[in-house]
Structures are given as C-alpha cells and as structure tokens.
Amino acid sequence: xxxxxxxxSFLQFKKVHCRNCYKCVxxxxxxAIRVINHQAQILEDQCILCEKCTLVCPQNAKEELNMIPRVxxxxxxxxxxxxxxxxAYVAEFGTDSLPALTEALKKLGLSDAxxxxxxxxxxxxxxxxxxxxxxxxxxxxSSNCPVIVxxxxxxxxxxxxxxxxxxxxxxxxxxxLKEQYPDARILSVSPCISGLAQMREADNYVDYVIxxxxxxxxxTAVQVQVAAPSSAPPDADRDIRLSRIMAMSGGFTMxxxxxxxxxxxxxxGIDSCKQILNEFMxxxxxxxxxxxxxxxxPNGCIGGPSFRRTKTGLLHGLIRLQNAxxxxxxxxYKRDDFSAQSLTDVxxxxxxxxxxxxxxxASEEDIKKVLAQMGKFTPEDELNCGACGYNTxxxxxxxxxxxxxxxxxxxxxxxxxxxxxxNKIINVMPGIxxxxxxxxxxxxxxxxxxxxxxxxxxxxxxxETVSDxxxxxxxxxxxxxxxxxxxxxxxxxxxxxxxxxxxxxxxxNQLILCVMKDITREIEEKQRIRKxxxxxxxxxxxxxxxxxxxxxxxxxxxxxxxxxxKVAVEQLxxxxxxxxxxxxx
Numbered sequence: 073x074x075x076x077x078x079x080x081s082f083l084q085f086k087k088v089h090c091r092n093c094y095k096c097v098x099x100x101x102x103x104a105i106r107v108i109n110h111q112a113q114i115l116e117d118q119c120i121l122c123e124k125c126t127l128v129c130p131q132n133a134k135e136e137l138n139m140i141p142r143v144x145x146x147x148x149x150x151x152x153x154x155x156x157x158x159x160a161y162v163a164e165f166g167t168d169s170l171p172a173l174t175e176a177l178k179k180l181g182l183s184d185a186x187x188x189x190x191x192x193x194x195x196x197x198x199x200x201x202x203x204x205x206x207x208x209x210x211x212x213x214s215s216n217c218p219v220i221v222x223x224x225x226x227x228x229x230x231x232x233x234x235x236x237x238x239x240x241x242x243x244x245x246x247x248x249l250k251e252q253y254p255d256a257r258i259l260s261v262s263p264c265i266s267g268l269a270q271m272r273e274a275d276n277y278v279d280y281v282i283x284x285x286x287x288x289x290x291x292t293a294v295q296v297q298v299a300a301p302s303s304a305p306p307d308a309d310r311d312i313r314l315s316r317i318m319a320m321s322g323g324f325t326m327x328x329x330x331x332x333x334x335x336x337x338x339x340x341g342i343d344s345c346k347q348i349l350n351e352f353m354x355x356x357x358x359x360x361x362x363x364x365x366x367x368x369x370p371n372g373c374i375g376g377p378s379f380r381r382t383k384t385g386l387l388h389g390l391i392r393l394q395n396a397x398x399x400x401x402x403x404x405y406k407r408d409d410f411s412a413q414s415l416t417d418v419x420x421x422x423x424x425x426x427x428x429x430x431x432x433x434a435s436e437e438d439i440k441k442v443l444a445q446m447g448k449f450t451p452e453d454e455l456n457c458g459a460c461g462y463n464t465x466x467x468x469x470x471x472x473x474x475x476x477x478x479x480x481x482x483x484x485x486x487x488x489x490x491x492x493x494x495n496k497i498i499n500v501m502p503g504i505x506x507x508x509x510x511x512x513x514x515x516x517x518x519x520x521x522x523x524x525x526x527x528x529x530x531x532x533x534x535x536e537t538v539s540d541x542x543x544x545x546x547x548x549x550x551x552x553x554x555x556x557x558x559x560x561x562x563x564x565x566x567x568x569x570x571x572x573x574x575x576x577x578x579x580x581n582q583l584i585l586c587v588m589k590d591i592t593r594e595i596e597e598k599q600r601i602r603k604x605x606x607x608x609x610x611x612x613x614x615x616x617x618x619x620x621x622x623x624x625x626x627x628x629x630x631x632x633x634x635x636x637x638k639v640a641v642e643q644l645x646x647x648x649x650x651x652x653x654x655x656x657x
Contacts, residue, residue: 086133090133102120104120105125110480121269123264127381142280147181148181152256153257153280156191157186159188165298188242190410194244200329211234214366216238218242219368220368223346238419240267242262246277258279260278262378313396313410321372322338334361371390442472442473462477503587503588505518554577560572573586
C-alpha cells in the first residue's frame with residue numbers, strides 16, 4: 073500500500089542555540105547530520121531513525137512527526153482505528169495490562185487494541201521456514217528492526233540480499249489486522265519512531281505510528297488512566313505468549329524452534345551491529361549457517377528511545393516481559409504461543425536504495441587542503457580527539473568536502489587560533505597586563521609587562537609572587553572583601569616608575585586582572601608644573617611686598633608735602649586778610 077508520507081519529514085532538529093557541542097554528530101552511527109552556521113540538520117536520506125542524536129541533545133531539540141492529531145481527526149470524523157501494541161507494552165504497563173490498556177484506548181476513541189505479539193509469531197514462523205529452506209547454505213540477517221534494515225540498505229547495500237525477506241512485526245501484524253478489519257486504519261504503538269521509515273516502503277500496511285511516550289502524553293492530556301494490572305505470580309491460567317519475548321534482545325532466537333546445525337547469533341546495540349556487519353561483509357560465505365538477529369537498541373526493544381526517555385526500569389521491564397512470555401521461565405514452543413491463525417503473507421521485497429547525496433570519494437590532495445585549513449600540516453597535528461563528532465581528522469575533512477561539516481567544528485584548532493589571536497593582540501597592546509590568581513601568583517603577563525619588570529629578560533616571572541614585582545595591598549583587599557574593581561597608583565622604587573592600575577576580579581576563574589599604565593611622565597609633568605606654580609607664587613608675593621613698600625614711601629612723602637602746603641595756605645590766607653583790613657582803614 074503506497075504511503076501518504078513519502079515527502080513528510082519524520083525527524084528534525086528545532087532551531088536552537090546549537091554551538092560547539094556536536095554531541096549529535098558524535099553519537100550518530102552513520103553521520104547523517106550536517107552542521108551549517110552552527111545549526112545541526114538531519115540528512116533524512118541518510119538517517120536510519122535510531123534517535124541517538126535526539127537522546128543526547130542537551131537542548132532537547134527533537135522535533136519528530138506527531139501523528140496523534142491525525143488519529144484524533146480521523147476518529148472524530150467517524151473513522152475506525154485499531155491499535156497494534158508492540159509487545160514491549162508489557163514492560164511499560166505491566167504483565168497483565170492488555171485488558172486495562174485496551175479499555176483506556178477505547179476511551180481515547182479507538183475501536184480496539186491487540187497485542188502485536190501475534191505478528192511476532194507470524195514473523196518467527198516465517199524465519200523458521202526460511203532457515204529450513206536455506207538449509208544452512210545462506211546466512212540470514214533478521215529484518216524486524218527497522219533501524220538495522222535501513223543501516224544495511226544505506227551503508228551496507230551489498231548485504232541487502234542477506235536480509236530476511238520477511239515483514240517486520242509491526243507490518244506483519246498490521247497486515248493481519250487489515251485482513252480482519254478491512255475498513256479500519258491501523259495505529260502502531262512502538263518503542264521508537266523507526267517504524268515511520270517502513271511507512272514509505274511498498275509493503276506498508278500501517279496508517280499511523282506513535283511511541284509509548286506519546287501515548288502516555290495523550291492519556292495524560294485527556295486524563296485517562298490505565299488501571300493497574302494484577303500483581304499475582306504467573307501461572308498456567310495466565311495469558312502467556314512466547315512470541316512476546318521478541319521485545320528483548322535475542323527474543324526471536326529464544327522463540328524460534330531451533331534448526332539442526334543452524335547458529336543463532338543475537339546482538340544488540342548499534343555499534344556492535346555495525347562491527348558484526350563489517351565482519352560479515354568481509355567474508356559472507358564463512359557464516360553460511362548463521363542467523364543474525366540484530367537489534368539497534370541495547371537490550372532490544374525494551375531499551376528503545378521511548379523507554380529511555382521515560383526512564384522505565386530495565387530490570388523491572390525484563391521481569392515483566394519474561395512473566396508474560398515464559399511459563400516458569402521455560403520456553404514451550406507448542407503450548408505458550410499463538411497458533412497458525414491466518415494465511416497472512418508476510419513476505420517482503422527490498423527496493424534498491426540509492427542515496428540522493430552520495431559522498432564523492434575525496435582525493436588526497438583535497439583532504440590535505442582541508443587539513444591545512446584546520447592547522448594540521450603533519451600527521452602529528454592530527455589529534456583525532458573526536459571533539460568535532462568525527463573519529464579522525466581525516467574523516468572530518470571528508471565531511472567538510474561533502475558539505476556536512478564546517479572548519480570551525482575543529483575545537484582544538486579554533487581554541488588554538490583564538491588563543492594565538494588573543495595573545496597577539498595582548499602582546500602588541502601598549503598597556504601593561506598582569507594576571508594574578510587568588511594565591512597571588514603571577515600566571516600571565518604580556519610582553520609590555522615582561523619588558524617592564526624584567527627589561528634584561530633574565531627572570532622567569534610566571535609563578536612568582538606578585539609582591540616581588542609590585543605592591544599587593546589592593547589585590548589582597550579585593551580578594552578579602554570580594555570587590556569587583558579597584559583603581560590605584562603605585563611607585564616602583566627600583567625602576568623609579570609610577571604606575572596607574574585598574575584591577576578587575578574574575579570570580580569564575582579566581583583571577584585578578586591588572587591593567588597598568590606608565591604615568592611617570594604625567595607625574596613628572598605635574599611635579600614640574602607644581603614647582604613652576606610655587607615659583608610664580610613666590611615671585612608674586614615678593615612683587616606685592618615691594619609694591620606695598622613703595623606705596624608706603626609715596627604715602628609718607630605725600631603726607632609731608634600736604635603739611636607744608638597747608639602751612640603755606642594758612643600763611644597766604646592771613647596775608648590776604650591783613651591786606652583787606654588795611655584797605656578798610
């Protein structure tokens with residue numbers, strides 16, 4: 073059945089503050105992430121939907137397709153929806169939780185719910201027939217885990233013929249339900265979103281996929297609770313189905329009836345699976361009698377991303393799953409499982425998968441050019457630290473050439489360049505810079521400071537006590553009273569130099585940054601001006617004193633003259649008066 077989600081984005085990152093982290097790149101097993109302008113982007117044609125990137129992202133930047141609104145709209149318009157519950161539901165909700173979980177789903181508007189372990193039974197039966205058919209002549213890779221299937225298709229295309237041509241449990245059960253309810257739409261509830269990838273395949277029978285964590289959010293949003301299952305110990309009357317064991321690592325190997333001379337080799341965890349596929353690809357004929365049951369998640373489906381987000385107890389989940397799968401911990405292939413209940417065809421066809429963005433083989437010359445841009449000119453320069461997310465510097469260079477990475481992702485190179493650039497600026501600045509730790513030890517100084525305190529360059533000043541260089545009272549005061557900044561002036565007697573200091577307290581790194589300026593000329597100029605002012609004042613005082621003395625002398629002379637004038641006037645007056653008297657007579 074063709075999918076309506078062919079052009080739909082299943083998983084992307086939100087645009088967040090994504091800088092200098094690269095945890096997603098580092099944890100992506102297929103490096104299907106491109107970093108542009110410090111923003112991570114998932115390359116969907118290369119992504120295998122393992123969700124490791126979203127699990128490790130410190131920004132919680134996961135943005136996956138949520139199909140619940142579509143399910144809700146279909147139900148509201150009168151549609152019939154049947155839920156297919158991945159057997160891992162037992163680990164989440166309890167050993168005997170199916171009836172209570174079904175009732176809760178009906179309250180959400182679903183018509184019914186069924187255990188997908190019935191699909192697991194169909195798949196394991198097909199596996200058993202396939203192993204017998206191949207008669208230990210052709211190795212087989214299990215096809216249930218969508219992540220593993222995509223990993224083989226996209227990274228190990230030569231191994232596609234060894235994939236079991238059998239539907240996954242999700243698709244097998246969906247096809248079986250479609251036979252029973254032809255007018256219904258199938259909602260698969262899964263431990264991960266990798267089932268979404270199968271919806272783009274030609275052999276698709278699922279209409280919606282949601283995770284258990286999304287189901288929990290849906291139940292919480294509409295205030296529906298799943299009744300607690302019985303806590304009674306398992307017995308023969310309980311609903312025990314061996315095929316449920318496929319939800320744990322090696323489950324199919326445990327559930328399948330063993331074939332003579334066949335090796336059943338389970339493995340889980342994407343890194344282990346990649347290692348096995350690498351060895352297998354090197355010499356497939358050496359493993360002709362092997363059935364490889366590979367699961368991308370550690371501990372199988374009950375270790376899926378949905379459970380890791382909700383932090384479902386692993387040990388508790390394993391016990392629940394065993395209780396629902398095994399009677400007294402023993403596999404009974406005849407009694408404790410489903411029976412052949414339909415003629416459902418679970419065969420599968422694999423289309424040839426071609427990456428739309430094939431990474432061209434980079435030439436050695438191009439790789440060296442990129443390495444040079446990252447400051448790596450010799451093999452010794454290639455630290456292979458993995459901080460950028462790639463295992464080696466050469467792998468990172470190839471990613472740069474493929475447009476998936478940026479030069480700036482090389483953290484040691486950027487740090488070294490920044491430190492070098494900063495040191496160059498600090499060393500050429502005219503200001504004097506000294507950095508002191510809280511133990512009052514000198515830990516850094518620029519060239520101007522070195523020239524000032526050790527002009528002959530005979531001492532190793534780094535590590536010395538700051539008091540050996542200059543007065544430390546203000547620094548002690550800042551540390552003791554937790555001051556932010558201080559300003560002062562000091563005098564270096566041995567150098568006959570005056571310094572003006574600005575001190576800043578870096579509490580985070582427990583450092584005191586001391587920026588100084590040589591103000592000797594300013595001080596001397598002020599002293600010269602003050603001396604000139606004092607001399608001018610003294611001269612002014614002397615001049616004023618002499619002028620006052622002259623004034624006194626002039627005043628004295630004027631006083632004598634005034635007295636003589638007064639006598640002469642009196643005499644003249646008397647003479648005139650006498651003449652007037654003589655005339656009258």
